[in-house]
Amino acid sequence: MSTANNSANLKGLQSAMNRFRVMAIWCGVMSLLLWFVNVPTHYLIFKGSHHYFTWIALVHGFTYPIYVLAAFHYCLKARKSFNSTIMFILAGTLPVASFIAERRALAEFRALTK
Amino acid sequence: MRIRRISRSTISKAVVALLIALVFVELGIWQLHRAQDVNKAGKITVSKDVAKLEDISSAGANLPPSAANRMVEMSGRYVKAFSAPNQLVVRGNGTTPATLEVRLLKISGDRGILVVRGIENTKFQTLTEDVKVVGRIYPRQTSDKSQPSGNSLTRLDPGLVTGVTKLSLYDGYVIAQLESTTYGLGIRANRIPAPIQISKVAGYYWQHITYVFIWWLLALLVLSAPFYNRLRDKMGA
Structure with missing residues (x-):
């Protein structure tokens, strides 16, 4: 019974982690585009006169809440501390941080299933 | 009957969570107003009379x-x-x-x-x-x-x-x-166009709506903070 429970819990954790990993990679890419394409072109090149890359901010804005929910769910499943959960959520706002969070989640899961 | 005493630290944590959540709710409301401003700015109707x-x-x-x-x-x-x-x-x-x-x-x-x-x-x-x-x-x-x-x-x-x-x-x-x-004679000058001026409120409607959603979601997460450990124990793998 206990083994069956463990297996179900692990499966749940893996699903949550996979969802988190997808959203972390997506948010990382969108953050890179936001910080290094949208913001510099808007303020330094077009200076507000054109909005060719505004879609980046829009898409990032719409998908970040999904990342937040995925990160929160993963952290609950992985039994992370509240501070750690906050860090995982904030990782979605910085260009490279979400990639690091994704790698860490994967490493922790592999260590758990070894 | 036993009455469970609530410690000072629990109360202070709840107050801090409530204050932070209030700030996030306010930020969401601010973004909502910005969205409304953007919406209004795009719908200017000016009488031609x-x-x-x-x-x-x-x-x-x-x-x-x-x-x-x-x-x-x-x-x-x-x-x-x-x-x-x-x-x-x-x-x-x-x-x-x-x-x-x-x-x-x-x-x-x-x-x-x-x-x-x-x-x-x-x-x-x-x-x-x-x-x-x-x-x-x-x-x-x-x-x-x-x-x-x-x-x-x-x-x-x-x-x-x-x-x-x-x-x-x-x-x-x-x-x-x-x-x-006053006699009705036109006066010549190097005139410039006088187009209808649309007030520039930065951003797009849906962008601001997204921020509303994000701020309110963060407020909800902060409010869940006092129950986080209980939730984790219940859901944790």
Whole structure:
């Protein structure tokens, strides 16, 4: 019974982690585009006169809440501390941080299933 | 019956969580208002009728939002002339900087309003008779377009000429489209277009709505903080 429970819990954790990993990679890419394409072109090149890359901010804005929910769910499943959960959520706002969070989640899961 | 005592640290944590959540809710409301502003700014409808200036605005008072962008007419005499350098003038699809000729029109009852006659000519046009002006009225400019010098206006703002006249001034300024003498003779000038000015509220409607959702989601997460450990123990793998 206990083994069956463990297996179900692990499966749940893996699903949550996979969802988190997808959203972390997506948010990382969108953050890179936001910080290094949208913001510099808007303020330094077009200076507000054109909005060719505004879609980046829009898409990032719409998908970040999904990342937040995925990160929160993963952290609950992985039994992370509240501070750690906050860090995982904030990782979605910085260009490279979400990639690091994704790698860490994967490493922790592999260590758990070894 | 046992009564469970709530520790001070629990209460302080709950208060802090509540305060942070309130800040996030407020930020969401702020973004919601921004979204509403963007929505309103894109739906400007301006009456095409020419109104009398005194019917839609009053001297010495702020320009009512409903009066901005209206076509207005007024009669009076020019009493002062200024130039306004580096003003952006609509040309085709873009804008070009130009020095504008601005005059102070004295209207009956010791009132006055700034009138942009057009692009400044090298030859000064003397206008001593009464004139009738038809043009579009705009809110005063709030940012300087040039450095202060001599008789020039750094921006189109009646506040800048209060020191040189005793007239009670109307807020905003008018870009003249037609000028005529009291006999009905048209007065020529290097006119500039007077398009309807859409107030620039930064951002897009859906972008602000997204931020509303994010702030409120964060507020919800903060509110869940006091129950986080219980939730984790229940859901944890």
